[in-house]
Amino acid sequence: MIDIVFIGLSFLAISGAIAMIVYANPMYSALGVLISMLSVAGMFALLNATFLFMVQIIVYAGAIMTLILFILMFLNIKEEDLPKEPKKFQLIAIGAVVMIPLNVLILEAVSKLPAKDLSVIDSDFGDIKPLGKVLYNDWILAFELISILLLVALIGSVVLAKKRKSRLKDEIDPQTVPTSSQTNKGEQL
């Protein structure tokens, strides 16, 4: 039973990922990613990581992907604004070939690990409470730093995306962007 669930979830995850890199329209890619994330959340649940399961759905699928979809719609992208990618499939194929050695290496390494006994587990493995205990006892520094990081990200995103009315030079018209011939003159010997 678990095996079928696992196979289904993994199939969904992988196909969602493939959908992401194949489709040209970013909306379709975003939906593919969404499916993949939900499947991964399911796999977390299979692994007794219940808190992770929830966090994955809430943060990843719920917040981050939603944000991406919002930005996609905010920018109002038309078909012709999308970059033309003529060699997409060739590059994907080449990339796949290039990634094979890494995969082979890691899988072989992992398969050589000593097998552990899986039978007896605590009933509250993966719950919030044990996780919180480890988090606040062993990983307190990382926790604090994460909070600062989130603060910085909050302020940074507001600052970056603000529309600047007075400083016109920040909005560079693509027409006046210096071309290569003009900027190379200063570099000639």
Place this chain on the structure above:
Amino acid sequence: MNSSLLVWIILAPLIGAILNGAFYFYHIKRNKVSELTFSLIGTITPLISFLITLYLFLQMYDSGVIFKQHLFTWLNIDKLNIDMALLGDNLSIFMSMFVTFVGWLIHIYAIGYMKGDEGFGKFFAYFNLFLASMLILVLADNPIILFIGWEGVGVCSYLLIKFYYGNKDNVLAANKAFIANRVGDFGFILGIIVLFFAMGGVNLSFESIESNLVGVEQSLLILGGFLLFVGAMGKSAQIPLYVWLPDAMAGPTPISALIHAATMVTAGVYMVARFHFLYIEIETIGLFIAYIGAFSALFAAIIATRQTDIKKILAYSTMSQLGYMFIAVGLGFYSTGLFHVFTHAFFKAMLFMGAGGIIIALHHEQNIFKIAQHRASLPIIGTTFLIGVIAISGIPPFSGFFSKDAILAAAFQEGQYLIYAIAMFTAFLTAFYMFRMYFILFVAPNKHTKEYVYTSKTITIPLVILAIGAIFAGFLNLPSVFGGEHLVDTWLGQLNSKTIHLSHSTEYVLIFASVFIALAGIIVAYNKYSNFDVYKPELEKGFIGNKFFIDELYDLLFVQTTKGISVFIDRVIDAKIIDAFIMGSSNTFVNIGKFVAKIQNANVRFYAATMLVGMTCIFVYIYSKLGL
């Protein structure tokens, strides 16, 4: 005491030149200096030289002593020993006598000729410098010092030809003179070097060369003698290096008179006479010299029959007479040739000065037909001109007859009948063109009434003095056939020149033949030109009128070729090969750098891909090493 006077012959005009130059600087920078100052300095110094020379001459005449003065040792390196020394033997004093005398007269003439010219002081400075250089040449004790004077007269000739440098043609003519002389000087230097090595490196004075000449192999002597004569070809305007002489008439007339008639152009003849001990050994070169002289004489005479510029006619006649001199020295008759130098100096200088007087009187008009159209009455100049023309044609008893006849007799005696024939024909042509000039200038009828133009005394008095010389100088070397005593020949006896010893009857025949030829020329000229219509001038057309197109030929052969080669080297070799190579190698490095810099193209995906490929290689390596 007397020997130490030798250097003052040279120093007097040299100091005059320096003084005049300094005054001229002052004249143009600060205050005006009067022409009188320049004239005084310019004419007193040649007079001093002449007086010293006269004094030494009288001493030598009395006691037969030779003056030598050693000034200082210039170079003493291993075997090369060059002394700055002066030699005053019979030949030097002989040359120096008439050089200083005629030079002095022409300096006086120049006062009147250059009057009002703003470069007056500069002219006299250069003129004195020229005289100093010529005297260095004549009084030198070894060929190197002679060469210093040789170059010096070349430089002064250049400076004076381009005296009116506002007109570019004059500067070009001066360049031509200097360059043609340079070609000759190159031969001269090579000749000296050959002699130096041929004799195994001895003291280079004339005496030591003379004594060391035995035992040197003939081919080296021939080479040396030929190369030295190349220098003479340039300096004395013989074929093929004569092209500068007609163009040199662009300078003021006093310098044409002094430099290109009496002194500088005779330096070549002097040099051959000075090296008499060498040329006696190599008779083939001597014959070559004689033939060059003969052909130059003929060539120049033919061209002169068609020229219309008064000074150019005189220039070609100078070249022709120089040819005669070379015939004489080439055949070994050194004193005969030098005697012709002597008489030629008088009448040619006089002819040039007369021409200058005419030119000034008619406001710088030089075409003989235009002069004839506006003819003025110039009695003294006309008379002296006539005397000069008669003298150069070889009519007895004027001086030209004696010297020219001696040369003809020499050619005949040596059995060189071709040279004799050429020389006789040239004598005919000489009489023809000189009288053509005279008749057109003074005799052919024109429609003006002649008005008398005053010429200043500084012009006329030297003319008269030279006329006396032209008439009577011949008697200095009266041959025995007339009962004379060969004074010049005996004076120059050191040269071991050949003498004329034909039988008296042969001599009378030859004399009659030469006089007859000259008179024939005069009669032909009279028939053609005494009633010539000067309003229809002859033009310089045709093969002869264009001087056989030699100038154009030289231009094509040498100037255009050199220009073409240098343009080729500049455009092709320099720009395309050498520059391309150097710039190309530096550009190659720059381009390689630019090519490599394209890797940094700020494309993040490209960077990520590169990193991935690198990591993959590492993973493959680890995988193979781990042996999993």
Place this chain on the structure above:
Amino acid sequence: MISLSSYAFVSMILFSIGVIGVIARRNIFVIYMSIEMMLNGVNLFLATFARYHFNMDPQVVTVIVISIAAAEAAIFLSAIILLYRSKKSLDTDIFTSLSQGEKS
């Protein structure tokens, strides 16, 4: 029985697809989502190890990674808005003003 190797296999596939997406696609959104995919794959790997080696630490790390991904999302998407405003295009190949050769 699902072994560790199976989970490892899935997570490596996800990770590789993320890497391929970064290299092969030019659309900046797809690149961002590929980065998130890579993080996802790594999270899965960590959770697997937590389960099979009976340790809570990898799960804590996973939580930390997820929160970092959230912060990164904010900044990244603000940057995308900025870039779109200035270049009016979503093509990453034209953001090359730092290059030595061709510049845009």
